[in-house]
Amino acid sequence: MKYCKSCHVHYDTSLEHCILCNAELEQEGDHISIYKFSEISKRPLSKFFIRLFFFINIVSALICLYLDFRSGLPLTWSLVVTITNIYVIIMFTVLVVPTLWTSKMTKSIIVTVMAVILIGLAIRDYSWAIDFVFPIAVGTNILLISILIVTNKKKWYDYFAGLTIITLIGLIPGLFNLINLTSQRLPSFICFTYALFTLLGIIFLPSKSSREEFKRRFHV
Amino acid sequence: MKKKKYWYKIDNAGKIFPAVSKDARSNVFRLSFYLDEMVDLLLLEEAVNKILPRFETFAVQLKNGLFWNYFAANSHHFKIALEPAQMCKYFKPMNNHGFLFKVYYLNNKITLETFHALTDGAGALHFLKSIVYHYFKLKGYKIDHEGKILSEKPYSKKESEDNFVSNYDKAMRKNLQEEKAYHIEGEHFSHHWFLFIKAKVNTKALIELVKHKYHATITQFTTALLAYSIYKETNDFIGHKNPLKIFVPVNLRPYFDSVTLRNFSLYIKGSYASDRTDWTFENMLELTKEQFADQLNKDKLQSRISSLVGFEKNTWLRIMPLFIKTIAFKIGYNILGERISSCSISNLGIVDLPSGFKDKIIDVDFVNAAYGLSMTLISLDDYTNFIFSTPVKELAIINHVISFLVQEGLDITLDTNFKEGYDEIL
Numbered sequence: 001m002k003y004c005k006s007c008h009v010h011y012d013t014s015l016e017h018c019i020l021c022n023a024e025l026e027q028e029g030d031h032i033s034i035y036k037f038s039e040i041s042k043r044p045l046s047k048f049f050i051r052l053f054f055f056i057n058i059v060s061a062l063i064c065l066y067l068d069f070r071s072g073l074p075l076t077w078s079l080v081v082t083i084t085n086i087y088v089i090i091m092f093t094v095l096v097v098p099t100l101w102t103s104k105m106t107k108s109i110i111v112t113v114m115a116v117i118l119i120g121l122a123i124r125d126y127s128w129a130i131d132f133v134f135p136i137a138v139g140t141n142i143l144l145i146s147i148l149i150v151t152n153k154k155k156w157y158d159y160f161a162g163l164t165i166i167t168l169i170g171l172i173p174g175l176f177n178l179i180n181l182t183s184q185r186l187p188s189f190i191c192f193t194y195a196l197f198t199l200l201g202i203i204f205l206p207s208k209s210s211r212e213e214f215k216r217r218f219h220v
Numbered sequence: 221m222k223k224k225k226y227w228y229k230i231d232n233a234g235k236i237f238p239a240v241s242k243d244a245r246s247n248v249f250r251l252s253f254y255l256d257e258m259v260d261l262l263l264l265e266e267a268v269n270k271i272l273p274r275f276e277t278f279a280v281q282l283k284n285g286l287f288w289n290y291f292a293a294n295s296h297h298f299k300i301a302l303e304p305a306q307m308c309k310y311f312k313p314m315n316n317h318g319f320l321f322k323v324y325y326l327n328n329k330i331t332l333e334t335f336h337a338l339t340d341g342a343g344a345l346h347f348l349k350s351i352v353y354h355y356f357k358l359k360g361y362k363i364d365h366e367g368k369i370l371s372e373k374p375y376s377k378k379e380s381e382d383n384f385v386s387n388y389d390k391a392m393r394k395n396l397q398e399e400k401a402y403h404i405e406g407e408h409f410s411h412h413w414f415l416f417i418k419a420k421v422n423t424k425a426l427i428e429l430v431k432h433k434y435h436a437t438i439t440q441f442t443t444a445l446l447a448y449s450i451y452k453e454t455n456d457f458i459g460h461k462n463p464l465k466i467f468v469p470v471n472l473r474p475y476f477d478s479v480t481l482r483n484f485s486l487y488i489k490g491s492y493a494s495d496r497t498d499w500t501f502e503n504m505l506e507l508t509k510e511q512f513a514d515q516l517n518k519d520k521l522q523s524r525i526s527s528l529v530g531f532e533k534n535t536w537l538r539i540m541p542l543f544i545k546t547i548a549f550k551i552g553y554n555i556l557g558e559r560i561s562s563c564s565i566s567n568l569g570i571v572d573l574p575s576g577f578k579d580k581i582i583d584v585d586f587v588n589a590a591y592g593l594s595m596t597l598i599s600l601d602d603y604t605n606f607i608f609s610t611p612v613k614e615l616a617i618i619n620h621v622i623s624f625l626v627q628e629g630l631d632i633t634l635d636t637n638f639k640e641g642y643d644e645i646l
Contacts, residue, residue, distance in 0.1 A: 010633040037637040040305035098314035
């Protein structure tokens with residue numbers, strides 16, 4: 001134990017000076033006090049590099065937009081760069097935030113499909129994105145989560161939210177077909193049909209446990 | 221029989237925490253027991269996993285619903301960890317097998333850090349006592365629990381009850397409005413580090429002082445002392461547009477005959493005008509006594525419970541999707557949440573342990589790392605710990621509190637997580 005003559009307090013720690021008045025502490029008796037906490041060490045500058053990464057992407061996008069704008073022509077290549085920069089930032093955030101890997105996969109596919117469609121719009125040729133990339137990516141995701149649920153029944157409720165969201169998104173290609181936004185209708189039709197059957201399965205084939213899951217997920 | 225599959229709606233106090241917690245505002249609090257021997261980490265982990273199924277409200281994981289978060293059963297194995305340097309550190313449940321609490325070990329110390337959405341101090345203390353009791357059992361000690369260890373009692377559904385909802389009375393609702401409070405400003409430590417200072421005093425001497433000289437309770441005395449220290453040691457309080465408001469959480473269980481392990485506490489507050497220049501410790505104490513007597517009234521507490529629950533029963537709020545609620549809670553909390561209180565004092569009272577624990581548990585910590593300056597009080601055997609925690613590099617207020625206690629004749633032993641050389645790092 002130690003003692004501060006100035007503050008008249010004892011110390012049960014390894015400090016040499018009083019934290020209140022900075023006076024030197026006197027040793028009291030034979031008992032040697034120890035530090036009872038984990039010691040702090042200098043942290044790696046990981047947050048600095050994350051911020052730098054975001055900063056470089058934003059600067060890259062702004063410079064490209066400026067240069068493209070200066071050319072006097074409609075923006076094209078700079079939009080592709082900007083979309084890619086934003087895509088990289090969002091994907092980084094999606095992958096860094098800890099969550100279920102199925103959730104990461106679903107979010108990644110949604111973000112990627114959106115980026116691809118936006119790039120299609122930027123280069124004034126989006127048909128390949130809407131006709132093929134969107135329905136195939138979403139359909140594949142529905143299939144993967146369905147397989148996961150069937151093969152890993154114990155954890156099905158962890159995948160339930162992801163399946164519901166991606167299934168609802170899977171209906172959108174059908175809407176594109178309906179409003180004649182697609183030129184190749186078959187992939188969108190297959191995706192829509194598959195999503196519709198999956199959704200009907202979710203609604204009309206509930207077991208007792210899935211009803212419970214509905215109750216939990218939708219409680220108000 | 222106990223169920224393996226269960227789920228809970230988050231209680232009123234816990235609803236906002238998942239949305240607003242982050243590195244700088246963890247909403248995590250700490251309870252530690254110091255043993256008279258080094259901790260065996262394998263046995264500690266075994267003890268935690270052994271009692272977890274008994275504590276249904278702790279064996280949960282946070283899930284997202286469409287409208288609200290909820291707690292679902294969590295049957296994962298729990299892993300203990302070495303205590304980090306940062307107290308009450310924000311953690312992502314996903315990195316903790318979904319659990320909303322952490323159990324740490326360090327030398328002879330067992331620490332439980334709990335996310336406030338899960339429970340309050342009283343609930344966490346029951347859990348930690350049970351962990352340590354089972355740890356001692358696994359070590360081979362024969363200790364009679366004397367009815368003081370919850371894990372040795374049969375499970376009751378009442379432990380999982382949301383007593384905010386069960387005590388809701390629509391007719392007692394009233395409009396709760398809270399004015400802004402004075403804030404203690406200052407430079408913060410780096411890396412969200414909190415300074416911890418523990419002042420240990422003899423409980424008998426403290427009671428002698430508080431009861432016989434000042435005719436107050438320990439919480440009233442401490443609240444008035446903290447208020448007086450802020451008044452004396454800050455430059456900007458006098459004449460500040462907002463009053464000083466010290467929030468004091470009250471355990472509602474005794475008032476409403478509750479045994480729940482979930483959150484069941486409400487704040488009362490000591491409020492002190494900033495336009496007075498003639499404050500003395502004595503008149504601050506008298507005002508504190510009056511304010512506490514006025515607020516610690518079952519009807520008034522129930523009225524506040526009803527108002528809080530009434531807010532969450534609002535139809536528009538209920539049908540708002542979770543992601544919008546999360547954004548709204550974040551904005552609302554940033555605008556209002558921290559501005560209504562200046563600091564807080566939390567008194568967990570006496571840690572009631574079986575006599576077989578005597579000399580085996582030699583000290584106890586209770587830390588609430590909240591905004592500004594937080595004080596906690598906890599008593600074990602014949603001493604009481606006043607614990608200060610602050611992210612602000614400013615010791616004048618803490619110094620004044622300790623000096624006051626010394627001048628009143630109390631023998632004080634300090635401990636801290638500060639070390640020489642930390643100034644360069646923090």
